Each structure stands twice: as structure tokens, then as C-alpha cells.
Amino acid sequence: xxxxxxxxxxxxxxxxxxxxxxxxxxxxxxxxxxxxxxxxxxxxxxxxxxxxxxxxxxxxxxxxxxxxxxxxxxxxxxxxxxxxxxxxxxxxxxxxxxxxxxxxxxxxxxxxxxxxxxxx
Amino acid sequence: xxxxxxxxxxxxxxxxxxxxxxxxxxxxxxxxxxxxxxxxxxxxxxxxxxxxxxxxxxxxxxxxxxxxxxxxxxxxxxxxxxxxxxxxxxxxxxxxxxxxxxxxxxxxxx
Numbered sequence: 001x002x003x004x005x006x007x008x009x010x011x012x013x014x015x016x017x018x019x020x021x022x023x024x025x026x027x028x029x030x031x032x033x034x035x036x037x038x039x040x041x042x043x044x045x046x047x048x049x050x051x052x053x054x055x056x057x058x059x060x061x062x063x064x065x066x067x068x069x070x071x072x073x074x075x076x077x078x079x080x081x082x083x084x085x086x087x088x089x090x091x092x093x094x095x096x097x098x099x100x101x102x103x104x105x106x107x108x109x110x111x112x113x114x115x116x117x118x119x120x
Numbered sequence: 121x122x123x124x125x126x127x128x129x130x131x132x133x134x135x136x137x138x139x140x141x142x143x144x145x146x147x148x149x150x151x152x153x154x155x156x157x158x159x160x161x162x163x164x165x166x167x168x169x170x171x172x173x174x175x176x177x178x179x180x181x182x183x184x185x186x187x188x189x190x191x192x193x194x195x196x197x198x199x200x201x202x203x204x205x206x207x208x209x210x211x212x213x214x215x216x217x218x219x220x221x222x223x224x225x226x227x228x229x230x
Contacts, residue, residue, distance in 0.1 A: 031215075031216070033217060033218075035218075035220075040222065041220075041222055042206075042208050042210070042220025042221055042222055042223050043163065043218070043220050044220070045213070045217045045218065045219065048215045048217055050215070055215055056214060056215050056217065091162060091163075093163075093218075095216065107216070108153065108165035108168060109163075109165065109216075109218060110165070111162040111163045111164070112162065113161075113162055114162050
């Protein structure tokens with residue numbers, strides 16, 4: 001399968017512990033996004049990478065959250081000192097470089113299966 | 121980017137009935153995408169609409185973009201149990217990040 005993969009698929013941790021998630025995007029995609037989704041809600045944007053550069057971080061992303069994409073390929077999202085409110089599905093999505101340069105066009109995003117985090 | 125309002129939040133239909141969900145924005149949109157998320161699954165891209173008044177069809181699904189580019193709709197003809205899921209119409213923010221609302225959850229009873 002050449003889609004977006006995420007690891008682990010499920011993570012249960014105790015409050016105060018650190019957790020790290022990995023995302024492997026589709027290989028030729030230079031754009032990578034992290035989202036968080038809670039039950040009954042749509043995904044919320046967390047952060048965006050273009051190649052290895054982190055170009056945008058949501059205000060939702062507190063100091064306890066950090067993300068990297070060191071070689072412009074896979075990405076990691078780390079949450080330090082987890083809290084119960086961090087329990088959610090963490091989704092990664094990738095997208096290819098915008099084609100055509102049309103000002104109002106943009107590419108679909110391909111989502112991974114997500115990592116479901118439960119903080120006890 | 122601005123989040124659009126989507127209605128209804130939830131709808132259940134009998135298999136074979138039609139279904140429509142609507143997305144409305146107070147500002148003009150450059151484009152809009154539609155995604156479907158099955159229960160327990162992840163969002164999957166369905167389509168992108170760019171042009172004013174655009175209508176696109178995918179088998180039993182018909183997507184429309186309003187003339188003023190402030191609203192969009194998804195119509196499903198003769199629903200099937202495989203149509204179950206939540207349908208989202210995210211807009212695009214800076215760096216093409218997607219701004220999702222709560223979506224419309226569709227339940228189909230056989």
C-alpha cells in the first residue's frame with residue numbers, strides 16, 4: 001500500500017507521560033499536515049510542513065506539542081506531559097506540490113489511518 | 121480561511137431514499153472540497169469544486185457549487201448502506217490547510 005501510514009494506530013498512556021507518533025506520507029508529497037479529531041467533530045489543523053520546514057502551527061498546539069520532519073520525508077509529533085484533554089485521534093495528511101499554479105486550485109489531501117490516543 | 125456551516129448535522133434515511141447536505145459560507149470561497157469519513161475511518165477525498173455554478177457527478181453523487189461561490193451541496197440518489205458516514209465540506213486556509221466543520225452524519229437503514 002503506497003498511502004499515508006501512521007504508527008502506532010493506538011496508544012494508551014498515563015497522564016504525565018510523553019508520547020510520540022510517526023507519520024509516513026506518500027513518497028512524492030512535499031506537503032504534510034497534522035490534524036486532531038475528537039468524537040463528533042471534524043479534524044482540527046495542528047501544524048504544516050513543506051518539505052522539512054514547519055511553516056505553520058495552530059494556536060491549539062501548546063508548548064507541550066512538538067513536531068518535526070527532519071529530512072522532509074516522515075514526520076513525528078510528540079506530546080510531553082500528556083493530559084486527559086489530549087485524548088483524540090491524531091491524523092496525518094499529505095499533499096503533492098500544487099500543480100498548474102492556478103490561484104484558486106489546491107490539491108486533495110490524503111489522510112492516514114490516524115493514531116488514537118487515550119490518556120488515563 | 122473560514123469555516124462553513126453545514127446542515128443537517130445528522131440525518132437518517134431508509135435505504136433507497138435520497139439525501140442532501142448543504143454547506144453555507146458568509147464569504148466567497150475560492151474553492152471547496154468534499155470528504156467522506158466512514159465510522160472508525162479517516163477522511164477520504166471525494167471532489168473539489170472551483171468554478172461558479174459548477175456541477176460534478178460521481179455515480180449516484182452530485183456535487184454543486186453555488187453561483188456566488190458561497191454555498192455547496194452534495195446530493196446522493198438512492199442511498200445504499202455503503203453511503204453511511206460523515207460528509208465534510210472543508211474550506212482552505214493558508215498553506216492549503218483544511219478547515220473542517222462538524223460535518224453531516226448519514227445513517228442508512230436497510
